[in-house]
Amino acid sequence: GGTFDLKSNYSKxxxxxxxxxxxFWKRWMRDYWHTMVVRKKWHVVKRNVCPKDIVLVKDSNAIKGIxxxxxxxxxxxxxxGLVRTVTLRYKICQPGISYKGSKDKxxxxSVHRLV
Known part of the structure; x- marks a missing residue:
């Protein structure tokens, strides 16, 4: 393996x-994210999103990896007859902090921003 320089600058x-x-996240968003989003006109039609479904939400403003x-x-x-937009409910929580009692947001x- 390589040597590890203990004297190097920590900020560097x-x-x-x-x-x-x-x-990594730039390439992941560019190369992989689109494979998770189903584009109905390009694939076999699957069932519509329904109330009570659990989804992942793409948010370009979110911290990478969250x-x-x-x-x-x-x-x-x-x-x-296809679902175009959805109303979603979620909670804001931070790692290590219980979200019990936090209000729903x-x-x-658009369904294009969901997985």
Missing amino acids: RLKFVQSIVNN WKIAEVISVDVGRD MMER
Whole structure:
């Protein structure tokens, strides 16, 4: 294996590790995320999203590696009979902190932003 320089600058090392993490998430979003999102017009039609389904929510503003898990509360169906948007319920919680008692948050999202 390689040698580990104990005298190197910690801030340089931190920046280096951060750049590796950022590059990983950039490539993951570019190369892998789209494989998780089903595009109905390109694939065999599957069942619509339904109330009480549990989904992952893509949020470009979220911290990398952290995804919201939400419950589908209601769906809006287009003229073609396919679900286009959904109303979701989720809780805001932080690792290591109990979310019991925290209020539910609601949001509306396109089904294209869900897995």
